[in-house]
Amino acid sequence: MIGMIVRRILQLTFLLLGISFLVFMSMHLAPGDPATVIGGPNATSSDLEAIRDKMGLDRPVLVQYFDYLGGILQGDFGYSYQTNQAVTEAIITRFPTTVKLAVASMVVAVLIGIIAGIISARKQNSWVDVTSTTFALVGVSIPNFWLGTILILIFSVNFQLLPVGGLNSPFYTFEGMKELILPAITLGTASAALIARMTRSSMLEVIRSDYIRTAKAKGVRKRPLIWVHTLKNAMIPVLTIIGINFGSLLGGTIVTEQVFAINGIGRLMIDAIAARDFPIVQGTVLLIAAIFVVVNLIVDIIYTLIDPRISYD
């Protein structure tokens, strides 16, 4: 197990190296000049020249890349062209908001998804199953921006129950919870639908297995049959889906953050792309990649806790 973790972290290092190269190059090859962003609309061409010289933007791209890499090794991910804020600092101030939103969405998704999936599987082809399947299909198909907007219209504008946007109060306060509800539902719906579908099919497969028949032959009652004998076995493919979803949610969610005016990683990145703020874009992309790998590593570790047959030694 330890060997697996070390191996994965080494892989992660190479992966990040590759990603940093790709992102760096694609940013520099894309049209748009950061000097014009830094200099502002009134900068003269000699101003821009001075800026390029000062920032090293006139040097060959590869030299700039290795310069950037050298900085990273010392923990320096560069400074925002727009605000001159350190990239690490910009990310650290935004990241907790994204984590809060991601966790809340996953709680919604996992609770609704797994429970709906179990009920569907237990009452296969009943009206409950059909309803839940229909909702799942609708849930996956609805675009986030539309769902978010509709929710705001209904609950914030019409009934004025919940705030229109922002995610500023601590989550454990009443205000903070109220702020989280709509974005969490918006983001969690698609994941909930996926998890429900996966739980349903996985449960149905396990219910037909020999060992469930054995459990029935022992006289195991319905509840433990579902919650102990079936669910634990059925959770493995579901866990994979949860991992992938959680990983992408932690990387910030551009659309939902935009709709609800939430200052998370997603918004940081999209603003930076628009402004040609290379260091911020590079920093956030690297963060997202790292999170994805780490979350999947954690999922792989959880597998071993659920299924004793899985071992990495």
Added chain:
Amino acid sequence: MSNLLNVENLEIKFRTADGTLPAVRNISFSVDREETLCIVGESGSGKSITSLSIMGLLPSNGDITKGSIYLEDENLSGKKEDEMERLRGNKLSMIFQEPMTALNPVLTIGYQLREPLIIHKNMSKKEASQASVELLDKVGIPNPKEKLNQHPHELSGGMRQRVMIAMALACEPSLLIADEPTTALDVTIQAQILDLINDLQSEIGMGVIFVTHDMGVVAEIADRVMVMYGGEVIELADVETLFDNPLHPYTKGLLDSVPDVDDVSKEINAIKGSMPSLNEEIPGCRFHPRCPFAMDICKQKEPPTFEVTSTHYSKCWLQEVNQSEPSNTVTST
């Protein structure tokens, strides 16, 4: 009604896309305490379905449409699911064919063994663990205490089948149904498992229904044998009678298809053709298209079950011929 198990006129049908299909057609048999009844037949003969119906574990599209199953004086076929739950694993137990998949891979041996004890005997976890160790010891598993914390994949097939037996016998059932429990095992392990079931049977005094298609196993373990074909019981006799004097051509065919070690030159006579499918309606005797002795009446009229002696029954028109004309012309060909 002194028998342990009495099955009367049992009929089981399956609801399928092709309509309802009969899998078991009007069969009756009984099992006594301490008796081993072997149910023999090819795949699709209805032997597994019969045993699952006794457990109340028919697939969801299968129903008992006629007849009754009495365990002592309780009618199992009319019981609700929660009443069956109380009997299963308690008075009524089952071992399955495939030990590799019959145990839950994510739960420890200990958890799975304790379960019937906690459910049916109201034991505490500690008492159940203690009892589990004794059970594992009884079925011949070395280091039983350690095994409690292991998972099924850490055990060999033979060991897993022993665990299955320990689980099935945890509450000392009055009836044990074993559905081909040795088919997936090596021959040496097979003999050990058969011995084990035999020993435990006399110790607990339970009745055993042993489902198999292996005539060698039948010879070793059975008191009485019930031969099934196409959802019907076609011959029922005690084991000596059946091997010495099989009456139904199908039974003869089954016995002829067993290789003989003493006489290697003996040719194996396989039964020609294959088992009819469930939806195939065959007029007369269901075996007649494959029967070397088929007569005109076999194609027209379903044979009744002839009582040859008080312990030997055969569902074949040849018995009528034999009974009316004692000259044994038919069987000599």
